[in-house]
Amino acid sequence: MSKRTALIFGHNKYAHEIISNVKKTYSNIRIFALEDVDDDSPYEVEKFDLSDDWKGIGEDINIEESIAFCVLQDMAENIFLTISLRSNFADLAIIAVALNRESANKLSMAGANKVIPLVETTADIITNILEKPISSKILSNILYEESSLKIAQIKIDTESKLDNHKLVSIDWTRYHGVIILSLIHEDMKSEFIYSKKMKEYVIQSGDILVVVGYENDITEFEKIIGSKRYVNWSHWRG
The missing domain is CATH 3.30.70.1450 (Regulator of K+ conductance, C-terminal domain)
Incomplete structure (x- = not known):
């Protein structure tokens, strides 16, 4: 049976903030890291390679109702990841973080539905949007639709x-x-x-x-x- 899934690429403070809040909304959470991770997280962290063709990732999830968070710290890798995901999953909602205007523009061109600049408050803003019921409709509009919000x-x-x-x-x-x-x-x-x-x-x-x-x-x-x-x-x- 396919599941609504949050695919989180990266293992840092932004990823941790996202994980703690999407777990109530998404029945399945999959976390990916470029390096081996050894911590006390209750979730299995899957190692991936930027050359992956993502075969099989869509077999047990509902792509149209799932979301990917691209939060790799290296912006070149984050942009490449976004391009790869978009080329394989046309209907996947992708939210990515950017260091500056240049990387934000590149991420948008790469296929991200929404790009958020990495400022000190980014994690807090993401947290508030994801966890508060009053904002759920707005979140859906921002991430899933061609919205000017x-x-x-x-x-x-x-x-x-x-x-x-x-x-x-x-x-x-x-x-x-x-x-x-x-x-x-x-x-x-x-x-x-x-x-x-x-x-x-x-x-x-x-x-x-x-x-x-x-x-x-x-x-x-x-x-x-x-x-x-x-x-x-x-x-x-x-």
Whole structure:
């Protein structure tokens, strides 16, 4: 019987974050590494080679309902892996991580459905998207469809209408077309805004809101709250 499967290529902190959250959604998890792995993971780590032709991988899984995460640390290897998977599985949803704009463009051209830049908060963003029910429909749209939905980080400054406001006091429903997922503190620690411990939190200048929506709606959200998108240019060198 074919299974909905999460295929995770890579064995690092991003892979570990993904594994801990997709296990509730996918009945089968397969982890692949380029080198032999000896750890206490409850999952068997399969060794693979970039020259593999992937024969047999689709025999016991439902490709159309499965997803591949390409999180190899070497971007050249990650791009080659994406090309190989796409050439063999036209209907497989592929999400890949990128170091910079150049590798992001190459991964998109290689066939990735979604590419996420590797910043300090990537693992937290992936975690929040995957584990929270409120975001499940958005995740499906982002990964499985030709969607223009985007993830953006909006930095709160002293002029923002949300500065010094308690999270619990804000009516997020008035911001049509945008869903706020989490808040990133100045120390880059991410918190899901709907958690109990965050209800009494007072938004401060320097905090960053992680939001999902269409480009026009995100732009309108920026205008309403008086804040702009956050870009850390130190992560886009090369």
